[in-house]
Amino acid sequence: MSMMKIWNELLNLFFPSLCVLCHRPLIDGEEQLCLHCSCNLSYTYFDNADTNEVAQLFMGKFPFEKATAMFYYQKGGAVQKLIHALKYHDNQELAYYLGRQAAIRLKQAGFVDDMDVLLPMPLHFSKECKRGYNQAELIAQGMASVLYLPIETSAVKRVVNSSTQTHKEVYERWQNVQNVFVLTEKTKHLQGKHILIVDDVITTGSTIASCAVTCLSISNVRVSMMGIALAHR
């Protein structure tokens, strides 16, 4: 046993990592979540279904290839706790972990076979400054560690901070998201590529749709969308 391993085991003995949901100490091989909690999450099982509830949000609105989410997000549920932990409690490793788990599932389902690049949903710079990181980017980094795809963060910029729209009606929100994003000058390398836009939670889908439509103005681009969770409305 290497010194490092002995040191880690000692550390774990005195300061065990805890499950982010039930706070029981994690055992060897568990990360972030204990097996019990991770088995009891509300998986959507959309995996490779072409028509699923996420895809239905976008159908007929703009051309896209595929759309999916890994979990259902329910108020007060375990997935909400996970999303809150990564968004507001600075649990950046959890974002990375969830990205990796999502990528493993998507890879098994063949969902990502022809995708070229991951594009985490850009945050408005003021929000990113406040939080210190973009959680979608951490999710994408976790995914990239499984899929070996590049991450694109400089082609699309969020120019409108649309976070204050939570209570508006769905229709109003679809109207409000036009011109939320703009392309920068750095898009040439994306021409002809299939872009997977990555986000944490998809609710009405209007913001991720706006990002997708912005990407579609790059020549010969195809877009797909994925969220860690789909919120029930």
Ligand SMILES: [Zn+2]
């Ligand atoms: Zn647990």
